[in-house]
Amino acid sequence: MLESTNQRITSVGIDIGTTTTQLVISQLTIENTASGTLVPRVEITDKEVIHRSQIYFTPLLDRDLINAAAVSQIVESEYQAAGLTPEMIDTGAVIITGETAKKENAKAIIDALAGFAGDFVVATAGANLEAIYAGKGSGAAQYSAQRHQVTVNIDVGGGTSNYAVFHEGKAVDSSCINVGGHLIEFDRQGDRITYISEPAKIALESTGQRLQAGERVTLPQLRPIVKAMAECVVDVLKTSTHVGLTKELLMTPPLQLAQSIRKVMISGGVADYVYALNGPTTMAEVTAFGDFGPLLGWELRVSLEKAGFVLEKPNETVRATVIGTGTQSVNLSGSTIHLQENTLPLRNVMVISPFISTIPETPQKIAEVVKTQMLRLQVDHSEGVVAIAMRGPRTMSFADISILAQGLLLGLEDYLSTDKPLIIVIEADCGKVLGQCISASANRSLEMVCIDQLEVENCDYIDIGKPLMGGRVVPVVLKTLVFNR
Amino acid sequence: MAVANNELEKVIIQSVMEELAKKGLLSQKGKDHVMSAAMMDTPIVPNTESKEMVTFPPQEEMQISNPFNADAVKAMKKLTPARIGIGRAGTRPKTMSLLRFLADHAVAQDAVFLDVSEEFLQRMNLMSVQSAAASKDEFLQRPDLGRRLSVEAVKTVSEKCEKNVQVQILIVDGLSSSAIEANIPDLLPALMQGLKSSGIKVGAPFFVKNGRVWIQDHVASIVNSDLIISLIGERPGLGTAESLSAYMIYRPNENTVEADRTVISNIHKGGIPPAEAGAHLTDVIKQILAAKASGVKLNQQK
Ligand code: B12
Numbered sequence: 001m002l003e004s005t006n007q008r009i010t011s012v013g014i015d016i017g018t019t020t021t022q023l024v025i026s027q028l029t030i031e032n033t034a035s036g037t038l039v040p041r042v043e044i045t046d047k048e049v050i051h052r053s054q055i056y057f058t059p060l061l062d063r064d065l066i067n068a069a070a071v072s073q074i075v076e077s078e079y080q081a082a083g084l085t086p087e088m089i090d091t092g093a094v095i096i097t098g099e100t101a102k103k104e105n106a107k108a109i110i111d112a113l114a115g116f117a118g119d120f121v122v123a124t125a126g127a128n129l130e131a132i133y134a135g136k137g138s139g140a141a142q143y144s145a146q147r148h149q150v151t152v153n154i155d156v157g158g159g160t161s162n163y164a165v166f167h168e169g170k171a172v173d174s175s176c177i178n179v180g181g182h183l184i185e186f187d188r189q190g191d192r193i194t195y196i197s198e199p200a201k202i203a204l205e206s207t208g209q210r211l212q213a214g215e216r217v218t219l220p221q222l223r224p225i226v227k228a229m230a231e232c233v234v235d236v237l238k239t240s241t242h243v244g245l246t247k248e249l250l251m252t253p254p255l256q257l258a259q260s261i262r263k264v265m266i267s268g269g270v271a272d273y274v275y276a277l278n279g280p281t282t283m284a285e286v287t288a289f290g291d292f293g294p295l296l297g298w299e300l301r302v303s304l305e306k307a308g309f310v311l312e313k314p315n316e317t318v319r320a321t322v323i324g325t326g327t328q329s330v331n332l333s334g335s336t337i338h339l340q341e342n343t344l345p346l347r348n349v350m351v352i353s354p355f356i357s358t359i360p361e362t363p364q365k366i367a368e369v370v371k372t373q374m375l376r377l378q379v380d381h382s383e384g385v386v387a388i389a390m391r392g393p394r395t396m397s398f399a400d401i402s403i404l405a406q407g408l409l410l411g412l413e414d415y416l417s418t419d420k421p422l423i424i425v426i427e428a429d430c431g432k433v434l435g436q437c438i439s440a441s442a443n444r445s446l447e448m449v450c451i452d453q454l455e456v457e458n459c460d461y462i463d464i465g466k467p468l469m470g471g472r473v474v475p476v477v478l479k480t481l482v483f484n485r
Numbered sequence: 486m487a488v489a490n491n492e493l494e495k496v497i498i499q500s501v502m503e504e505l506a507k508k509g510l511l512s513q514k515g516k517d518h519v520m521s522a523a524m525m526d527t528p529i530v531p532n533t534e535s536k537e538m539v540t541f542p543p544q545e546e547m548q549i550s551n552p553f554n555a556d557a558v559k560a561m562k563k564l565t566p567a568r569i570g571i572g573r574a575g576t577r578p579k580t581m582s583l584l585r586f587l588a589d590h591a592v593a594q595d596a597v598f599l600d601v602s603e604e605f606l607q608r609m610n611l612m613s614v615q616s617a618a619a620s621k622d623e624f625l626q627r628p629d630l631g632r633r634l635s636v637e638a639v640k641t642v643s644e645k646c647e648k649n650v651q652v653q654i655l656i657v658d659g660l661s662s663s664a665i666e667a668n669i670p671d672l673l674p675a676l677m678q679g680l681k682s683s684g685i686k687v688g689a690p691f692f693v694k695n696g697r698v699w700i701q702d703h704v705a706s707i708v709n710s711d712l713i714i715s716l717i718g719e720r721p722g723l724g725t726a727e728s729l730s731a732y733m734i735y736r737p738n739e740n741t742v743e744a745d746r747t748v749i750s751n752i753h754k755g756g757i758p759p760a761e762a763g764a765h766l767t768d769v770i771k772q773i774l775a776a777k778a779s780g781v782k783l784n785q786q787k
Contacts (some may be wrong), residue, residue: 167556168556216616398670398672398674429758
C-alpha cells in the first residue's frame with residue numbers, strides 16, 4: 001500500500017535550431033531521497049541519454065518557413081530508431097531556438113509536435129530558457145556547483161549566442177546576442193558569398209566593409225568582421241553597459257554581471273572550433289559547412305583569452321541544448337495533490353503572485369488582495385487556469401497558515417465557483433499543511449494542487465504533468481524565466 | 486597565582502573584550518564592567534541589573550580570514566549547521582567560536598534540566614501526569630523509571646482517558662522541555678486537524694513529565710488505542726536544543742521491541758517545520774492504521 005520508492009520515466013528533448021534539428025531520448029530515475037525520518041523529497045537522481053539522433057539540417061521551405069512535415073518525419077523516424085512510440089514518452093520539451101524562433105510558423109510546428117511527441121510533452125521557446133538548457137546540458141551548471149565558481153555558458157549556434165550564468169548550479173542571469181556562425185552563407189568549401197543576413201550587414205557596416213552576396217572573399221577580408229562579432233560576444237561578459245555594434249546586436253537586456261565571471265564554457269555548433277588546436281588557415285576550411293562557424297569559433301577563443309577569461313571544456317558541445325532540454329526541463333514537486341486523473345496535464349498555467357511584500361494579517365485582508373488581482377486578470381480577458389504563488393505564510397505558525405488558507409479560499413470564491421482547480425505554489429516548506437488547512441476550511445471537496453519549495457515569479461508560465469510516484473509528485477515545467485530579483 | 490600570570494590574564498581579558506566591543510557585540514558599559522573587575526583582581530559578579538545580552542554574528546558569517554574560495558565555504562556552510570568554516574587562532578578556536586560553543590552547550594543543558602512550564606500546559610489545555618521518576622536527577626540516572634507511569638498517573642489515566650480510540654497522542658518532555666514548548670503549539674493543532682479531517686477517532690492528548698519513549702507502551706496498555714504516538718523532546722545537540730521526534734507504534738505488547746516503532750525525527754524550525762510535520766504525521770498515521778503495523782513491519786509491507 002505504500003508507494004514505491006523509485007520510478008523511471010522517459011523524457012524527450014527536441015531542439016529545432018537555426019541550422020540543425022536534433023532529438024535525444026533520456027531515461028530519468030526519480031527517487032525519494034529523504035531518509036525515512038523525514039518528509040519525503042522526490043528528486044531526479046539519475047539521467048541517462050538512451051538515444052541521440054543524427055544531427056539534421058533544419059528543414060526549411062524557404063528562408064522564413066520551417067518544413068513542418070519534414071520535422072515530423074525526423075521525429076517519427078528517430079522514435080522508430082529508438083524503438084519507442086509516442087505513448088511511451090512521459091515528459092519532455094520541444095524547443096525552437098535562435099533565429100528559427102522568429103520564423104513565421106514556429107507556433108504551428110510546436111502544435112504539430114506536441115501531439116506527436118507524447119501526451120506530456122511541453123512546448124517551449126525563448127532565448128532565456130534556451131540558454132539555460134544549453135548550460136545545463138553542457139555541464140556548466142554542474143561545474144559551478146562542484147567548483148563553487150560562477151560559470152557562464154555561451155551556446156554559440158548558427159544565428160545567436162546564448163549566455164547563461166550559473167552560481168552554485170542555479171541559473172542567475174541570461175542574455176542573447178545576434179552572433180552565430182551561419183549569419184553569412186558561402187558555397188561549401190568555396191569563397192563565394194551566397195547570403196548575408198541582417199545582423200551580418202549591421203556588423204559589416206560597423207567595420208566599414210562592403211560585401212555583397214555573389215562576391216568572393218579572401219580570409220584576410222573576412223577575418224575583421226568575424227573578429228568584430230567575436231568581440232561583441234566577449235564584451236557582454238565584461239560590462240553591462242554597451243554601445244556600438246554590441247548594443248545593436250543584443251537581442252535581450254545584457255548580462256547584469258552581479259558577480260564577476262572568470263570561467264567560461266562554450267557549447268553549440270561552433271564550440272568544437274573554440275577548443276580546436278589550430279584555427280582555420282584557408283577559406284575552404286572556414287566554409288567547410290557553407291558558413292563561417294570555424295572562423296568564429298577560433299576568433300572567439302582568441303578574444304576570450306585576450307580578455308583574461310578561463311575557458312573550460314564542456315561535456316557536450318553541439319548537443320548541449322537538446323540534452324539540457326530532454327533531461328533538465330522537468331522539476332518534480334509534491335505536497336498536497338488532490339486531483340482527478342483527467343484534470344492533468346495542465347498547460348500554460350499563468351502564475352500570479354498577488355502579495356507584493358508580506359501577507360496581510362487577516363483572512364479578509366488576504367482575500368481583498370487576491371480578489372483585486374483576479375479582477376485585474378479578468379479585465380485582460382484571461383479566463384484560463386491560474387496558479388497563485390507566494391513566498392510563504394506570514395509566519396510558519398499553524399495559526400498564520402490557517403489564516404492564509406481561509407484568505408485564499410475567500411479571495412478565490414468566484415474563480416472556484418467555475419470548478420477550476422486550485423493551484424498554489426509556495427516557496428516555504430508548508431505545502432502539506434497549507435493544503436490540509438484549505439481542505440479543512442472549504443466545505444466541499446476541491447480539486448487542488450499545493451506545491452511547495454518551488455520558486456516562481458509573477459507572469460511565469462508553468463505546465464503541470466500527470467502525477468508520478470503513486471500520486472506523490474507532479475512534474476512541473478517552468479517556462480519563462482526572468483532574473484531581475 | 487604568580488604576578489606574571491596575573492598580568493597575562495589581564496592582557497588576555499582586555500584583548501577579548503576589545504575584540505567583542507569592536508564587533509559591536511558588547512557595549513562600552515559591559516566592557517568597562519568586566520575590565521574593572523579584572524584589574525582589581527575581584528571575581529566578576531554578573532551585573533544583574535543589566536539586561537545586556539551578547540548577540541552572536543549569524544552562523545553563516547565567514548570566519549576564515551583569507552579563504553581561497555569563499556563561495557565554496559559559504560556553500561558548504563549552507564548545507565550543515567555543523568561548526569565548519571570557523572577559522573582558527575593558531576591551534577585554538579577563535580573567541581567567537583568558543584563563546585558560541587559554550588552558549589550552545591548551556592542551551593542544551595537548560596533544555597534537559599528545565600521543566601515544561603505550568604503556564605504552557607494550561608495554555609495548551611493539556612492534562613499532566615508523571616512517570617515513575619520523581620525528579621529530573623532520578624529520570625537521568627534511572628531510564629527504566631522514565632519508561633512507566635507513576636502509580637498515581639496510572640490511576641489518572643485509567644479514570645480520565647477515553648478508551649479504545651484509534652489514536653492516542655502523548656506529549657512527553659523526554660530530553661528536551663524546550664522542544665515541547667517550541668513545537669507543540671504549531672504541531673498539535675495541525676495533527677489534530679489532519680486526523681479529524683480523515684475521520685480518525687483521537688483521545689484527548691495529555692502530557693507526561695519525566696518520560697521516555699517506552700512509556701507509550703504502558704499508556705497504550707491502559708487506554709487500549711490502536712496507535713499511540715509520543716511527541717517527545719530529543720536529546721539536545723549543539724546545533725539545536727529544540728528538536729522533537731514523533732515515535733509511533735501500532736498495538737504494543739510485552740513482546741514489543743524498538744524496531745516495532747516508526748520515528749519521524751528532527752522536527753523544529755530549522756528541520757521539518759512543526760506545522761508541516763503535523764500534516765505529514767497524519768499521512769504516516771493513516772498508513773500505519775491501514776497496514777495495522779509500524780516500524781520495520783510497516784516497511785516490509787511496502
Ligand atoms: C540516542 C540515540 C540512540 C541511542 C539510544 C540510547 C538509549 N538507550 O537511550 C542508540 C545508540 C542505542 C541508538 C540506536 C539506534 N538508532 Co538512534 N538515535 C539516538 C538519537 C541521537 C537521540 C534519541 C533521543 O533523543 N530519544 C529521546 C529519548 C527521550 O528517548 P529514550 O526513551 O531516552 O531513548 C529511546 C529512543 O532514543 C529510542 N531510539 C533511539 N534510536 C532509535 C531508532 C529507531 C529507529 C527507533 C524506533 C527508536 C530509537 O531508543 C531509546 C531506548 O528506548 C536520535 C537522533 C534524533 N535526532 O532523535 C537517533 C535516531 C533516533 N536513531 C536512529 C537510528 C537509525 C538508530 C539505529 C537503528 C541505528 C542502527 N542502524 O543500529 C539504532 C536502533 C535502536 C534500537 N534499539 O533498535 C535514527 C532513526 C531514523 C529512522 N527513523 O529510521 C535517528 C533519528 C538518528 C538519525 N538521524 O539517523 N540511537
